[in-house]
Structure formats: C-alpha cells, structure tokens
Amino acid sequence: MSTLTLPETIPSVPEDCEQLRKAFEGWGTNEGLVISILGHRNAAQRKLIRQTYAETYGEDLLKALNKELTNDFERVVVLWTLDPAERDALLANEATKRWTSSNQVLVEIACTRSSHDLLLVRQAYHARYKKSLEEDVAYHTTGDFCKLLVPLVSSYRYEGDEVNMTLAKSEAKILHEKISEKAYNHEDIIRILATRSKAQINATLNHYKNEFGNDINKDLKTDPKDEFLAILRATVKCLNRPEKYFEKILRLAINKRGTDEGALTRVIATRAEVDMKFIRDEYHRRSSVPLDRAIVKDTNGDYENMLLALIGHGDA
C-alpha cells in the first residue's frame, strides 16, 4: 500500500547523516542528494537519522532542512521527515490557527488515522504545543463546526469488526430522518459519525443506501455552497473511503488553475507510507492520467522530484 521505494542496500545511519551533512555544505545545497536519501527511507529509518544527526552534529536535522531548502520543496521534505504523529500535530495546529470553515485537515486527521495513531497525534500535540488538540480546536472553532470537530478529534473509536445490524438499521433511519428534515447539525448525526466504529458506520451507511436509495453523501449535497455540509461529506468519506477522499483532494489540487501545492504536499507526505498505492490507482482510473504524469506536468525541479520519489515513480 506504501509507494515508498527503498534501495537494495541501505547505507548505515551514520553514512546517511554524513551524506546529508555534505549535501548542506559549501555553496548551494545538493538537493538531489537530499532526495536520494530522505525520499527513500521509511519512518523508522528517518527517525534514526534524525537522532543520529542531532547527536553527531549538535543540530536538529529539521532545522538544517529549514535553513537549506526553500518553498514547496522545503515544505514537503520537512513534513516527510517528521515522525507521522508529530507531522499530524503540526498540520492540525496550523489548521486550528488559520481556521476557515472549508478547512478539512482536522477531519482528515481525525477520521483517516487509526484510533491508536490519533492518540499518538494527541500526545505529540501535548509535547509540542503544551496544550491539547481538542482544547485548540474547541477554542478556535464555533457553532456547528465546533460541535462536529471537537468530538471527532477527541474520538477513540472501537476498532473491532463486530457490527450490530439492528443498530445499523435504526441509526440509518435516524440519519435519513434528520437529513430529510435538513437538520444537518442534529446531535444524533454528529453522535453517530463521531463515536461509532468505522465498521459500524459502514454497515449503517450500506443500510442507508439500500433502504433509502441514495448514497448519504448525495443527500448531503442539497446545497453545494454550504460549508457545513461539505465538512459532513468529508467526514463520511474519510471514515468510509479514505483513498477516494484523498484521490479527490489530489485531483482538485492538480486540476486547479495554479496547482494547490499545500494540498498536494500534504496528501503525498501523509499517505506515501500508508495507502498511496490505492490513491494512485484510483487517481489513474478517475482521471485517465497516471498521477506521476500529472505531477510532472504541474510541478517543477526539486519539488517535483521529491513528490515523484514519494509516489514511487520509476526514475526518481
């Protein structure tokens, strides 16, 4: 499911650190060397590299990357090099600070990570910001967005496969009733989406479709401009079909006039080691263009090369 490619023989950690140090030395930075190392090491290996680099050179590798690299290339390398939980904590913190109601990053982090991984994000958030994630989300959001987002980021969903079919039926009915009444912010809709296990929600949404004819997200699209409805649809999609959710984010980021590098970078840096293969396949199927070709067309230079490395493009 990961698109990351590792070299056949992986250099020792001290060797990697030495090469990175070399890449930073002298006039200009050797960006290609940075990509050839960091773009081809998994999370555990990158963590060791960061530790050893700090021990050897007395400097945080991330600080060095911030100093040596620039713009979109800097952003993707820094995000990628961070530990996944720290990376999510950083993305979530940014999302709370420049909150706009269309910002779906919090939904993404709350609903596409496993319960355990979301917990690690909350721990990393404590360590990094001396506050809790839910505290910042509750403080910076208001109204219906707050009512939905706080329980989503605080959730610790049961992860077993057991499904209660009676409950699925009764809750599909509740969802349908509230949506028919346009009571989109009803506490039962939020309760079901924020607390039930993903397996249970899947059963409920299947029953919804069988019984009432439409995908729930179709019924949640009565007003394409309503931003709360958009967040609800994102929640459903992140819980139920994360790879389709991410494929669409990529598609919109690339097809925009002027690529949305923020979204492109975020999706590739957070999913490369998780489900990027599915997302890449889904993108190809849905856009009739392979993802690597679309990226080559839309981006340039070191940034392009790093993205291609992370999605497993042959020559990167």
Place this chain on the structure above:
Amino acid sequence: MSTLTLPETIPSVPEDCEQLRKAFEGWGTNEGLVISILGHRNAAQRKLIRQTYAETYGEDLLKALNKELTNDFERVVVLWTLDPAERDALLANEATKRWTSSNQVLVEIACTRSSHDLLLVRQAYHARYKKSLEEDVAYHTTGDFCKLLVPLVSSYRYEGDEVNMTLAKSEAKILHEKISEKAYNHEDIIRILATRSKAQINATLNHYKNEFGNDINKDLKTDPKDEFLAILRATVKCLNRPEKYFEKILRLAINKRGTDEGALTRVIATRAEVDMKFIRDEYHRRSSVPLDRAIVKDTNGDYENMLLALIGHGDA
C-alpha cells in the same frame, strides 16, 4: 497518599494463590483469609495473583470471588481486585446503563483520573465491551448532560504546570458572564471545563473568586434541585479538589439513613491506592469523627473488615 498496608514479608504469588484457593474450599468460605491477602496487596501484586491463579487453577480469580462471596463484601473485593483501568471501565459502563441525571460516576472517572489513566480506561472499555466509552455515554445520555459528559470522558488534557494568566482572566470573565445570565449550559462553560488543563482551570477559578467574590460553585448553587447544576459543581470539584469531592461523597453515603454502600464501596475501592490518606484526614476534620470509627458504626462483618483494611485501620 495510599492507605493500603502491606505485610513486612510478602508471601510469594503462588503461596497467595494457594491460600486463596484454600479459603474457597470446603463448607463456607474463609473470608478473613481473603481479606488478609487481597486487602493487603497493591495493584501490581493483585495483577500477578490473578494471572498466576488463572494459570494454576484454570479459573479466573474474579469468577471464584463472585461465586464464593456475597453482597457488599463481594462487591468491594471484586472491585478492589480488578485492575484500576478495568474497574473504572466497569463502573463507567454501569453508569451508562443505569443512567440517572444525578449519577456522578462518569464525572468522577473523567475528571479525577490523570489523562493517561483515563486513556487506559478507554482502552479497557474497548477490550471489555467491544465499544468505546464515549459511544455509550453519547448514546445513553441526552441534552445538556450529553453536551457535558461526552467531551469530559473523551478528554486528554494537557498535564503540564504552565498557566496562561491572560487566558485565565478572560475565561474567568466568560464563566462569570454566562453564569450571571444563568446560561449554565453555554458552550463556553462546557468548553473550558472539558478541555483546559487542570492547572489552567485552577488559575481561572482563582481569578474568578478574586475578581467576582464567590467560589464558582457557590454561584452554581442557585437552585439546589437542578441536576445539571449539580453535575457542573461535581465537575469543578473533581477537577480542582478531588479529595474534598470524595470526602463529601463518603460523608453523604455514611450519614444517609441506611448507608449508601454503593458509594462507600466505590470511593474506597477506587481511592485507597491513590489519595485515601487525604480523604481520610479531610473526613476527620470535616465530620469530627475518624473515618474508621464511622465505618465501624455503619457497616458489619466481612464488608466492614475489608473497608477497614483498605483505609489502613490498625487491626484490620
């Protein structure tokens, strides 16, 4: 802070198991022997005893206790023998099932445990009930109680000592405004109590008292019969002065016509290894009677002896 007393030489775990097995054999149970062992072992030791007992006799010690003991004595021994996180999961599950708005057990568990311990409770809840704690709380509660309790049981508060005094002042003002308007269920009151760190809440409540003259809980007592106000006061007290909260629960349980054994058992079984010394001292100060004497007066037999053992009474 714990009132548990351990023998000078602690028998080996297999010896303890053998003695417990003996206590269960033949006609009648040797309750004194059960107390002399389980009433004087700490959480780690009891855990080992449960493991070894199951390995040696092919039976869960808790099942044996359920079979051999009865009534209040059974309840206190079983609760005590459980791992703290499992015990809280069980208490919380009971609280969701026989929910009455006056039930403060959920507040107790959500607000007096550390963030890490509350997390262990949520994990134990998954393992035991194949559901999440917040899922059951959200499903079984309604209205304002639901609005308060779901974020409380889902919280993972920051535990550092850092305090933002500017924030403490502004949030004390918000609390005072909303309380003056009798908007007790206002989202800001719930947000502050459910997400801020205990250190931050303490600073906010100090400022509240300095600036506006009363303890917040005095201002939350306009209608002594209002059950939502009672739950809010319990939340404040559990966050801010847990030993005073528990002292009062004990005092009310003992002073009732017909002791409230449920509350007495719960407080002693959950606090003996935590802060029972403070609670016991506070009880003596507040009631002018030592806690052990009050328990001797109100309870009997094996139940009495087990409670006395757990609160560190000399001869038990």
